[in-house]
Amino acid sequence: MALQDAVPLKARFRSVPLAYVGLALGLLAWAGRLLLPELWIEQFYSRGLFVGVRSLIDYTFGWLPFPALYLFVGWLLYLAAKGVYRWRAGEGxxxxxxxxxxxxWLGFLGWGVFLFLLLWGYNYSRLPIEQELGLQLKPLSTDEIRRAMYQEADALKVLRAKIPGAGTEALGREHFPENLEEVLRAEQEAxxxxxxxxxxxxxxxKLIYPKGVFLRFSSAGLYFPWTGEGHVDAGLHPIQQVGVMAHEMGHGFGFGDEGTCNFLAYVTCFHAADPAIAYAGRLDYWRTLAANYLRVDRDGYRTFRESLPLGIQADLDAINANLMAYPDILPSFRYLLYNSYLKAQGIEEGIQNYNRVLMLVKAWKEGQQI
Known part of the structure; x- marks a missing residue:
């Protein structure tokens, strides 16, 4: 009987201290997240420790031919099954x-928070990109949004005309390079x-399956800090996959702010030598402008949209039709959850942070005199 009692006692001796260590590390890491200055995080984490973390992840999990997220989910399911078994078989x-x-659970959450921040999460507190680039951000007026929408449309017309084989039908996967991920990575690195x-x-x-796994929750991609990989919903239209992949790569290179990653996706595609990539990235930005303009002048937007070349209209119609194939599941819950997550990371405007790209692009273009 003494031997039987010793086994669960030994197991508890191993697991309880580990849980306490995880809880302590999680609290300390979160305290650092709140107290460490942006300049310190920029210099010593984002441009220091994270550089090593990034390389370590990319030359381990990064070589897998499938998303490491699958392994992570499998591990969580294993822990859940093991926990249920121990609960049912346990004494007391x-x-x-x-x-x-x-x-x-407290220990598990503590370890999760600690690893989240260590592997990537501190990047939420780095210096804003506009400060590093010397950009002055100002909210856009309705007239400025309208002018930007018109200007981007002019650029889209030119770019689409340069895409080999592009006609009046919507672009497909065949119009984009097979090594899209490599091309986007090289452009963003440069x-x-x-x-x-x-x-x-x-x-x-990486593309993630099943199709619609993110789209049904009003999302298109995900950067998963615990495996260090960006993921793009395989159900996205090929045109949209370009901007989303570039956005998730922005997260991967150490930027937490959503508007910043939208901006990185824009400039990545803006400078791309491949006209299809440049077109897709700028069309993604045009859709953001259009969505904002639509809220204040629905009739004006519709009139302008109908004046676009048939090819661009076909692309927009194809994107919308594809999105409609994956209706949202609990959209209000997803909005509340992700909005709360972003605010917890210090992004005060929450999910509206995505639209910060409008100010960033405008300021960047003014600085570049584009």
């Missing part, structure tokens, strides 16, 4: 079991290096 009264379960940012490792943007 319900109070002891609940206490042990609570300690385990832009970051030219502006004094490190671009370490081999950031990935």
């Amino acid at each position: 009264h319900i109070g002891q079991k609940l206490k042990g379960l609570l300690i385990w 832009w970051l290096h030219s502006h004094g940012y490190p671009a370490p490792g081999r950031v990935r943007g």
Whole structure:
């Protein structure tokens, strides 16, 4: 009987301290997230420790031919099954079991927070990109949004005319390079290096299945810090996959702010030598402008949209039809959850942060005199 009692006691001796260590590390890491100055994080984490983390991840998980997220989900399912088994097979009264379960969960969450911040999350507190680039951001008026929408449309007409085989039908996967991920990575690395940012490792943007796994929750992609990979919903229209992949790569290179990653996607595609990539990235930005303009002048937007070349209209129609094939599941819940997550990371405007790209692009173009 003494030997039987010693086994669960030994197991508890191993797991309880580990849980306490995880909880302590999680609290300390979060305190650092709140207290460390932006300049310190920029210099010593984003341009220091994270550079090593990025390379370590990319030359381990990054070489997998499939998203490491699949392995992570499998590991979580294993832990859940193991926990249920131990709960049912364990000895002691319900109070002891609940206490042990609570300690385990607190430790698990602590380790999760600690690794989230260590592997990527501190990048939310780095210096804003506009400060590093010397950009002055100002909200756009309705008239400025309208003018930007017209200007981008003019650029789209020119770019689409340069795409081999592009006619009045919507573009398809055949219009984009097979090594899209490599091309986008090289373009983004070049832009970051030219502006004094490190671009370490081999950031990935992998397609994830089943199709619609993100789209049904009003999302298109995901950067998963615990595996260090960007993911793009395979159900996206090929035109949209370009901008989303470039956006997730921006996260992978150490930028947490959503508007900043939208901006990185724009400048990555803006400078692309491939006209299809340049077109797709700028069409994604045009859709953001159009969505904002549509809110204040629905009739004006519709009139302008109908004046666009048939090929561009076909692309917009194809994107919309594809999105409609994956209706949202619990859109309000997703909005509340992700909005709360972004605010917890210090992004005060929450999900509206995505639209910060409008101010960034405008300021960048003015600085470049474009």
